[in-house]
């Protein structure tokens with residue numbers, strides 16, 4: 610790991626996953642296999658690693674579990690395989706956060722990159738008109754917010770140095786895949802060129818839209834600090850990520866949101 614996550618977690622490679630040391634709790638990983646995500650890939654018949662990414666939802670320090678439940682917050686971690694999916698980089702299939710029963714809304718997610726190189730791709734909708742589309746390039750230690758209701762996918766953009774990230778999520782999360790799958794994926798496909806640089810190819814199932822490629826915003830309105838792990842920031846201020854479980858706390862930020 611080349612970033613201090615604030616959690617005593619060992620990353621494993623074969624199989625990809627996590628070991629939770631002493632003061633931590635965490636689940637068995639849930640694996641997304643290539644066959645699970647083919648429908649959202651540019652070439653559904655491509656070759657790639659059998660397990661594309663491993664997900665551990667609900668990780669943290671044992672002393673915080675009661676507070677996390679009270680706040681309806683959950684910390685998830687995801688580790689990606691090395692390699693590629695045909696000519697696409699290794700990536701998640703893309704989904705929208707379903708309405709959570711606790712707040713009757715789709716909720717945001719706050720990502721923090723731990724290792725590798727990431728692009729958090731997101732678009733306002735998974736309708737024929739995808740709205741604004743963004744590819745946010747980030748390195749270890751950087752934070753990205755995905756707002757409620759947006760369709761998004763996480764891309765491990767360096768085939769040799771796979772991505773690991775942590776994220777604050779609502780506890781009663783749910784994922785919707787149908788609209789993305791009906792469009793054979795998101796509105797832009799990332800493609801690796803001969804030098805392993807990412808180029809973007811429009812998905813013709815959507816109307817035309819421009820792709821804005823950028824680095825992460827500073828998110829001043831969310832009071833998230835730079836260079837301090839987001840788990841540590843929760844530990845110091847238990848209220849900081851309450852907007853994840855109750856998006857109305859930052860309702861003015863979601864209109865015209867720029868990630």
Ligand SMILES: O=P(O)(O)OC[C@H]1O[C@](O)(CO)[C@@H](O)[C@@H]1O
Nearest residue numbers: 641664685701702703704776784
């Ligand atoms: O789209 P999939 O395969 O369900 O990915 C699930 C993972 O995506 C994330 O929401 C990140 O986008 C993780 O928190 C979650 O575990």
